[in-house]
């Protein structure tokens with residue numbers, strides 16, 4: 001059966017396991033973030049590594065985003081093919097083939113990339129000149145995650161000067177992104193650590209200014225820090241990704257009041273079927289590791305008080321039911337809330353977009369597996 005035949009089908013009748021997307025919630029999240037950022041005079045450049053779909057990206061653009069971030073050249077290719085015209089690859093791009101693809105893409109869209117290495121700057125410049133394009137460049141500064149990025153201060157300035165001297169490249173400013181900080185538990189603690197990370201970025205920006213290097217773009221931030229990012233007075237654009245659909249882990253990092261991070265709601269679920277009932281208060285579903293990532297913990301079982309999901313292999317997931325709570329029968333459908341949206345989405349080919357409990361749209365996870 002062609003997938004489109006399933007449009008208008010009630011969710012309960014969908015075969016499983018499959019990836020459900022609550023469209024009302026998705027749209028609400030997109031609007032809320034866009035409004036929050038616009039009101040405070042900062043630009044929004046959402047990260048599409050979460051959803052991997054140009055359809056979502058266009059919704060984000062329609063709500064006011066100035067462009068998107070991609071993590072991989074392959075994602076950027078899918079976005080450009082899907083009509084997105086302004087992309088920051090917020091990651092280092094290394095290796096002849098990838099760099100040539102990036103430069104080629106700049107014939108079709110405005111492309112920026114981050115750098116943290118001199119040789120890489122030379123290679124990017126050469127590829128841009130060969131393709132007859134200009135690549136925008138941000139210097140990535142390590143603001144405490146100890147992953148990519150040059151150290152703050154003088155090393156960033158030295159690399160910035162190199163970019164300015166390189167034909168084919170146009171220095172635009174800085175990127176400072178701290179991934180681990182996004183997930184830091186406790187609102188006050190996250191804010192405290194953010195202020196610490198910001199000191200290095202601010203100092204580097206000031207050095208850029210006094211060295212005559214451009215700082216028209218200071219880019220960074222994500223779902224966990226977006227409030228601090230827009231208040232920082234430093235970031236000109238922010239890069240949140242997960243907020244579009246959220247996940248169990250992000251909901252648990254703590255808000256300004258309470259333990260739940262409630263700024264955005266969960267829009268993404270895996271629908272599973274009870275395929276075996278081996279014992280009391282224990283059922284087995286058809287949703288295992290191949291449809292649900294567990295790198296950030298177990299998914300939550302939606303709407304079943306006290307029930308807990310337990311990984312049971314590639315194709316199976318157990319649900320331990322609270323003895324006094326609701327029970328399940330063979331063939332029942334269960335909704336699971338993924339613990340980590342990005343890695344779960346990348347396991348699926350298809351989104352089933354749902355409104356009022358019926359399938360409204362079926363969209364491909366277009367950049368699924370585009371990890372090169």
Ligand SMILES: *Cc1c(COP(=O)(O)O)cnc(C)c1O
Nearest residue numbers: 047090177222223239240241242
């Ligand atoms: C993942 C990522 C983001 C978005 O982070 P979320 O936590 O999903 O909002 C932003 N910028 C960079 C560089 C990233 O790698």
